[in-house]
Amino acid sequence: MNFLDLIKIYKSDWQEVAVRKFNKREVEQISEAVVVASKYGKSVCFVIPSKGKGFIPLEPIARVEIGDHLKVSELELVNLKYVGTDPIQVKTDIMRVRIPEEEEIIDAVSFDDPFGLL
Numbered sequence: 001m002n003f004l005d006l007i008k009i010y011k012s013d014w015q016e017v018a019v020r021k022f023n024k025r026e027v028e029q030i031s032e033a034v035v036v037a038s039k040y041g042k043s044v045c046f047v048i049p050s051k052g053k054g055f056i057p058l059e060p061i062a063r064v065e066i067g068d069h070l071k072v073s074e075l076e077l078v079n080l081k082y083v084g085t086d087p088i089q090v091k092t093d094i095m096r097v098r099i100p101e102e103e104e105i106i107d108a109v110s111f112d113d114p115f116g117l118l
Helices: 024-029
Strands: 014-021 032-038 041-048 052-057 076-082 094-098
Touching: 032 052, 052 094
Parallel strands: none
Antiparallel strands: 014 076, 032 041, 041 052, 076 094
């Protein structure tokens, strides 16, 4: 018997329900957005002068470092819904911050000049 026979396996998956940019009012109210360490990995600390600080976890694939300052107008809010089989999992939606990747434009090269030297 191996350890996989001893543990309970759950189907654990999150489905993306909605994605949106921060609206103009939200952007105006947030004075700073900084990447911080949290129990969820990396999170964004939003400083809202009239209220305090709020934290939203980043998507795990975000290519930023702790301490990086982010432009709120470039970020997206992602709502996720749990669609797994774990009975202990809270059945509520969660939110993550997405940093959209910029598309890299690559000039086409020909077979006659594969390195673009001519």
